[in-house]
Amino acid sequence: MRPPAFWHQPPGWQAAVLAPLAALYAAGTARRVAKGPGFKADGPVICIGNLNAGGVGKTPTVIALLQHLRLRAHVVSRGYGGTLTGPVQVQDRVHTADQVGDEPLLLSAFAPTWVAKDRAQGVRAAQGAGAELILLDDGFQNPGVAKDLSIVVVDAAVGFGNGRVIPAGPLREPVAVGLARADMVLSIGDDTAQxxxxxxxxxxxxxxxxxxxxxxxxxxMDWAGLRAFAFAGIGRPEKFFQTLAQQGADVVGQQALDDHQTLTTALLTRLERDAKALNAQLVTTEKDAARLPAAFRPKVLTLPVRLQLGDTAALDAALARLTDGN
Structure with missing residues (x-):
């Protein structure tokens, strides 16, 4: 489902009406967090989490950290959208997004990646396979594994929305409560958004x-002048459409999908028909491409993006403290 517009507007009557339910949601999150800390891993555990529901850029952050780290890191994910309970190491030639989720499938190209509904079991499996450091993809509100460093990621363009908790706003817990457990905040966006x-x-x-x-x-890839029909099922599809246009593509059609939406043959056949009617090429995101059925992969171009970090002094200092002696 797409988030309601009032989540990203100054609090109004909708947020007020839903405040009692938001209080119950926040209380449930607080009770769950209070059960921790859970399993303590042998090596450092870095959690890449968020306060907002939906996509904020955690997957690009995990990729950036993997490229920044000196130790042999493994990724542990719950595998949102996948059917396997795990723990299982993701193999891109064996597993599908329906089994392990699109994000773990993408991350497995960068580091050994494990899917486990029980994150502690996933961490144990990763350690048994030689992981020197664990990156938890999400799990900031999950106490199952003790974290040595927690980074809260936020989309700078939307911030923390109206500052209210689900369903009155986009947050899993109040900003002050969540940030009190965070070691760092990473905001992602251009200069204006920042x-x-x-x-x-x-x-x-x-x-x-x-x-x-x-x-x-x-x-x-030279995108200049390409007639593109873009589709995306990420947190904010409009960001992808804008990025594609900025590369010089002529985006003559676009389809915003729900985050992690299943790319059925019927849906893709319709998108292919719409693109052909506009004499356009289908283009999607790297994460969406992980969910494409095999028959459609040769028909769709992908525009991958990477996170470019600014000043990393604080991050480097924290990583040095965690990995000293390794």
Whole structure:
């Protein structure tokens, strides 16, 4: 489902009406968090989490950290959208997104990646396979594994929305409560979005604040003048459409899908028909491409993006403390 518009507007009557349910949701999150800390791994555990429901850029953050780390890191994910309970190591030639989720399938190209509904079991399996450091993809509100470093990721363009908890707003827990457990905040967006985020939420951040932006991965593809029919099932599909246009593509058609939406043959056949009617090429995101059925993979182009971090001094210092002696 797409998030309701009022989640990202100043609190109004909808948020007020839903406040009692939001209080119950927040209380449930607080009770769950209070059960921790859980399993303590032998090596460092870094959690990449968020306060907002939906996509904020955690997967690009995990990829960026994997490329930044010196130790042999494994990724542990719950495998949202997948059917396997695990723990199982993701194999891109064996598993499908329906089994393990699209994000773990993508991450498995960068590091050994494990799917486990019980995150502690996933961490144990990763350790048994030689992991020196664990990256928890999500799980900030899950106490099953003790974290040595927790990074809260936020989309700078939308911030923490109206500051209210589900269903009155987009948050899993109140900002002050969540950030009290965070070791760092990473906001992702361009300079304009970062300035707005600083104005709206800067005073709430009492931990090191990292900044970054997503940039297309240059792979020799010339997008200039390409007639594109773009589709995306990510947190904010409009960001992808804008990025594709900025690369010079002529985006003559676009289809915003729900986050993690299943790419059925019927849906893709319709998109293919619509693209042909516009004499356009189907283009999607790297994460959506992981969910494509085999028959459609040769028919769809992918525009991958990577997270470019700004000043990493605070991150480097924290990683040095965690990995000292390794």
């Amino acid at each position: 300035a707005r985020f600083d104005q709206d939420w800067g005073a709430a951040i009492r931990v090191p604040h990292l900044r970054g932006h997503l940039a297309p991965l240059q792979m020799g």
